Amino acid sequence: MNKITIILALVIFSFNAAFSQCNPYYNFKEGKKWEITSYDQKDKKTGKQAYEITSLNENSSGWKATLAFQVYDKKDKETMDKEVDMECKDGTIEMDMTRFIPAEALQSMESMNVKLEMESLDWPANLSVGQKLSDGAIHMKSNMFNMSTRITDRKVESKESITTPAGTFDCFKVTYKIISESIMTIEMYAVDYIAKDVGVVKSESYNSNKKLTGYSLLTSVN
Secondary structure, three states, rough: OOOOOOOOOOOOOOOOHHHHHOOOOOOOOOOOEEEEEEEEEOOOOEEEOOOOOOEEEEEEOOOEEEEEEEEEEEOEEEEEEEEEEEEOOEEEEEOOHHOOOOOHHHHHHHHOOEEEEEEEEEEEOOOOOOOOOOEEEEHHHHHHHOEEEEEEEEEEEEEEOOOOOOOOEEEEEEEEEEEEEEEOOEEEEEEEEEEEEEEEEEEEEEEEOOOOOEEEEEEEEO
């Protein structure tokens, strides 16, 4: 649990005005594909996530999207294939909270009767340094275990330039706390770097002592 892989939803492309006006950080186009690569604190590859937007539906307040999502291990062997949902409503992006569940836990859940209750994590249309953002949570319940993960204390700390294999981006740096509660409580910290028209281009995870345990980067866009 101390190596939670934060799965990023990252996109680079343009779309028509109706969609782009919903939220400037996520402009979606059906059929777009991209990949996120994860590394440990020693810069060794630990896995990869691949995304494709399979459907995108406009409505009066924004859009709803379905994404095909595959997880690969460090040797590029597929370990999971599922769908995740995203929605933009009145300028606010609601994220699928399964991105905060460890990949190994998601795999084991496929063979168990697990009930998920989510409090969506939001990205507002306008960000500014010093701004506090809303919390999110995901609760997992089964006849074998209960576990909750809460995302708290989200704050826009600064503006920074971030370079990944996909390019260089002007980003807002957003810090937050991850608290996982099951048999014991584990507290971690994380950072997201988000850019307009792109989404989150880099994410870092830290242990309770704020020591880096891993990070993820946007590495490929097709």
